């Protein structure tokens with residue numbers, strides 16, 4: 001199993017103020033890893049450290065099997081794509097002119113522009129001025145710019161924050177496809193649905209420390225209180241246990257043709273987050 | 283390490299962007315108006331005659347350079363550049379190159395529009411222009427580095443540029459001898475004096491020395507501030 005990112009016991013302080021506290025986690029090649037945490041928990045800081053834009057006081061960060069500092073080498077830089085929460089585009093220029101600049105910087109053929117715009121669903125928009133685009137479209141242009149050079153590893157800081165549901169869904173499907181094609185993705189979010197939908201594994205970040213990590217499904221199962229809600233056709237709801245007594249209850253409801261629905265009460269990631277940190281996500 | 287291709291990409295991008303920037307374009311025409319005004323007047327004394335040239339360097343060389351750098355920070359476009367294979371030296375070389383080219387075009391334009399008498403010693407004249415360009419582009423780069431927004435550039439920049447670029451205009455209002463002596467060493471006055479002496483066929487070595495000292499000191503200061511501030 002090859003780790004593409006290895007973080008061990010990292011501390012980060014900003015002028016004496018602790019932002020990250022004994023942070024440890026690894027990301028395997030090919031996975032989508034989500035950092036979930038409320039505002040100020042240290043998500044952006046972690047991303048800055050992982051992309052060598054910020055230093056740290058203690059611990060060790062390895063990316064591609066070498067010290068994170070190596071990312072400053074242009075050759076290594078070409079292997080990653082970074083989309084921060086305040087990445088800007090040149091508003092007075094067209095979509096195409098924005099992407100052309102990055103084609104030159106990354107030594108990528110201009111033909112890639114049409115390809116990448118198609119990937120993000122913006123074919124035919126190349127001659128539009130960026131200032132004339134909607135927020136969701138701008139975000140997709142930024143994503144197009146980030147994946148222009150086909151990076152193996154993507155860093156995305158809240159890629160869908162403040163976007164409408166349709167744009168969010170679009171970005172999610174783009175990310176899923178990139179991941180299927182083999183791109184490793186590190187993303188931060190404070191949206192538990194996003195984490196659940198596209199992440200293979202998530203880490204809960206609270207006050208700069210990881211409280212819990214694992215695949216969303218496993219986290220939900222391990223924090224489930226094993227109760228089942230059954231809804232009867234007359235509108236009554238019953239809470240039953242995940243045991244023989246509960247089974248009996250459900251069986252009876254089915255036999256009497258009273259049953260409307262059954263669903264297990266797995267907690268959401270938001271519930272689990274609140275449980276382990278005592279804090280709400282947003 | 284430094285790639286001509288990447289620098290060219292920056293120059294082209296900045297050039298295209300400037301062409302669509304109404305604020306910058308409207309600022310950039312000021313020297314042209316000045317040159318036009320000077321052309322209209324019958325008797326213009328020599329020092330004032332060179333003003334459109336100095337103002338070109340102040341506005342296009344320094345002010346636009348500063349605004350372009352500050353805008354990359356303000357609009358969060360700089361991060362993307364820095365995360366690409368482009369390095370910071372290339373960003374600055376690209377921007378300075380464009381400022382230099384545009385300033386030279388502007389200087390040629392004001393000379394033609396203003397019908398300004400140029401010294402015959404073209405080589406020395408060109409050298410004086412290039413050294414002064416280095417001075418003003420450095421000042422612009424420093425202003426761009428220390429301000430976070432285009433607005434800030436104007437606030438910090440205007441007084442600085444008045445002092446460094448238009449001090450001879452205020453010279454007449456100042457009574458004190460020693461202030462006049464000191465301000466006489468400012469780059470704009472040295473530049474104008476140099477041109478005047480060139481025209482009169484007098485020695486210009488001392489002015490070249492002072493201007494070169496300014497240029498070297500400002501380039502060093504720029505690099506120092508750049509290393510220290512790291513754009514943030």
Ligand SMILES: Nc1ncnc2c1ncn2[C@@H]1O[C@H](COP(=O)(O)OP(=O)(O)OP(=O)(O)O)[C@@H](O)[C@H]1O
Nearest residue numbers: 014015019037038039040041042043044045046190
């Ligand atoms: N450059 C900086 N200087 C000083 N303190 C900083 C700096 N950057 C971040 N911090 C502090 O570090 C902590 C973590 O901030 P960070 O931006 O990583 O949070 P975040 O999880 O990304 O929040 P958000 O969801 O709001 O983006 C905060 O307390 C913040 O004030």
Ligand SMILES: [Mg+2]
Nearest residue numbers: 043044045085
């Ligand atoms: Mg953040």
